[in-house]
Amino acid sequence: MAEAPRLTESAGAVFAVLAQAGSATRPQLASLAGLSKPTVSAAVAELEGARLATHSGTASSGTGRSAAVYGLGPAAGSVLAVDLGPARTRVRCCALDGTLLAEASTPRARAADAVREALDALPADAPLRAIVVAVGDVTEPDRTSGGMRPATAKAGPVFDAVSVALPPGVPVHLENNVNCAALAELHEGAARGRRTFGYLRIGVGIGLGIVIGGQVLRGANGAAGELARLPYPWDDDREPRQEALEAYVGSQALLRRAAQAWRPADGPRPRTVDRLFALAAQGREPARSLVARHAADVGRLAAAVTAVLDPGLLVLGGSTGADPQLLPGVRAELGRLSWPTEVVSSQIGDLGTVVGAARLAVAKGVQNVTEGAQVKD
Amino acid sequence: MAEAPRLTESAGAVFAVLAQAGSATRPQLASLAGLSKPTVSAAVAELEGARLATHSGTASSGTGRSAAVYGLGPAAGSVLAVDLGPARTRVRCCALDGTLLAEASTPRARAADAVREALDALPADAPLRAIVVAVGDVTEPDRTSGGMRPATAKAGPVFDAVSVALPPGVPVHLENNVNCAALAELHEGAARGRRTFGYLRIGVGIGLGIVIGGQVLRGANGAAGELARLPYPWDDDREPRQEALEAYVGSQALLRRAAQAWRPADGPRPRTVDRLFALAAQGREPARSLVARHAADVGRLAAAVTAVLDPGLLVLGGSTGADPQLLPGVRAELGRLSWPTEVVSSQIGDLGTVVGAARLAVAKGVQNVTEGAQVKD
């Protein structure tokens, strides 16, 4: 590579809004970046010179002179997002304006193949600006203190699996998968236009992604939103057990309860939560009551979150949380225990984690360009 | 008043750091504000002209030329903080550098007298820049939606009591008293130097003040940290009741439990939690076991907060929370249920709410000066 042609501050600002908008005219850039027309002209010229932006057409606003439209140039580069899910590994490559360049998905064991496949599909001249890897837990036990510590990118055990396929010298960022999914809802899902909300994921495990002012809240140990540690059961005469809540409100518990409640006359017993929800949607018992009870449980979980954070909006996701038929029950229980908070279902589903990781990677990549040097986590 | 002599941006920045530091030399201001020496010289001259800053002496750094020291000028003005506590009303008047100018305290019913008393003690020429009133609840029921809405400064019922004594035309800000106490711990208490922590207050009621990145988290309805709404009791076969947690872990519950457990042979039964804690500190039963059990309860509450926020530090306050003999028990239960989080006792006590309200008022007042116009909440 030739050199690092450090951008002026205004050129960096213009690049950032251009990446956000995808494509824009100079007047639009001026208004979005809060800069004056002459400054934007100078900045665009600088970006064009660095091949970070290119003239991509003209736009007429009906009346008056038509404006030149600019988009990202070849030197802007791309970013990589990896979702190391429990079953499958998903990989996405995006340009800095968020457009999808390449995609791959493999069973978890062949994670490195997916990364290689996506990277091979990239144009050779576009520099890779950032990598975000979504994992289940960004902390790891710390033997020396008996506590937790943030996992380093190099040391994370899950990370070793794909690190062989990752190109060297590119900043890598580990992020919690629930936080990633929350970002996906923020940018292209149910929380669009919000600045603060919570994303409550209920599947085999439970987790919460917290977005405050557009930023993910990570917490001192990267463990904010680890709802599995909520004290449960909790009463005058009962001691909370560690991690008991997950075993009670997770999808396993729902299926276990179904197995107990099912009678021969009720027909074939559902083996998956999807099937159970389908039966409940038809009003069949005991599926309907089981789901209603689950909704109340989710409502209690939501009340715990609301009592601490008051987020204004909760988005429900995960295999056992995203179904819209839960909403009335959740809202009712939440309203009974706490103040009313908007509750909606996830709009993105399983792809949320990669999509959100890609959004995060794009943000890191843009930072990488505008701040000249590689940004350390 | 003559006019609003709008400050240049650099003069505003210099004023802000001068207020924070109390007094400083020009080189110190330059380094604190991130400005160059010539710019600071110009800004100081501007501030002196507006009587917002005055030359207050010289400081020698051992070797080299001695520097001129500047402090706030008479036109900087002052702010007012009011704590409408359950029993007493406390009022503090501060200069914009945080120094105390006047103080008053009355029984709650005569709140307006305290405000008048403090205002009378002020120099007549110093403009009042901001007022912060700490109250127990900044929300009020909204009949139209059935939910909650933020109380307006004019409409809050508690506020009416003192509004007659408040000078008109000054921006008034209502704030939760727990949030205020948290700010006091942040600036001059157990959380000094932190950017993120939680302040858990346990007294008659329970509440949490959340500070993230030096900012109080208020939540969508101003209800973040209203732990009374945590679902409790919570178990497979028990339905949570509204507000049950407060009745279980608050000071009333502690005294009620003491009344149940006390035998004639145990000596005179304590009538206040202070007395109970004193007996426990001497190792006397059953006070010791009651306090140990209370510590475990507080630890569970702390675990609920930690599971959602992972704040890294929890400061315990309130009549039933601040006693250091709780710490071992709280830490043990928190460590058992969640990851270890630093737990310390409040260093400020009852005055925390006014002190924090004053810190907040100072911040608003400085904003008022630097941004020229009155800042709307």
Place this chain on the structure above:
DNA sequence: TGTACTTCGTTAGGAAGTTAACTAACGAAG
């Protein structure tokens, strides 16, 4: 008591961005 050294504060020149005014390009209406 000078001389050296260090730190404070100001002066001079330059970089970056803003406002205001002007020129350029386009559509629509006579």
Place this chain on the structure above:
DNA sequence: CTTCGTTAGTTAACTTCCTAACGAAGTACA
């Protein structure tokens, strides 16, 4: 086909702040 209104882009003067260099005002030491 000209003219007018509107919007895009450029040029010029001014503002603000920075860096670099210099003069001013102290302390330390022979």
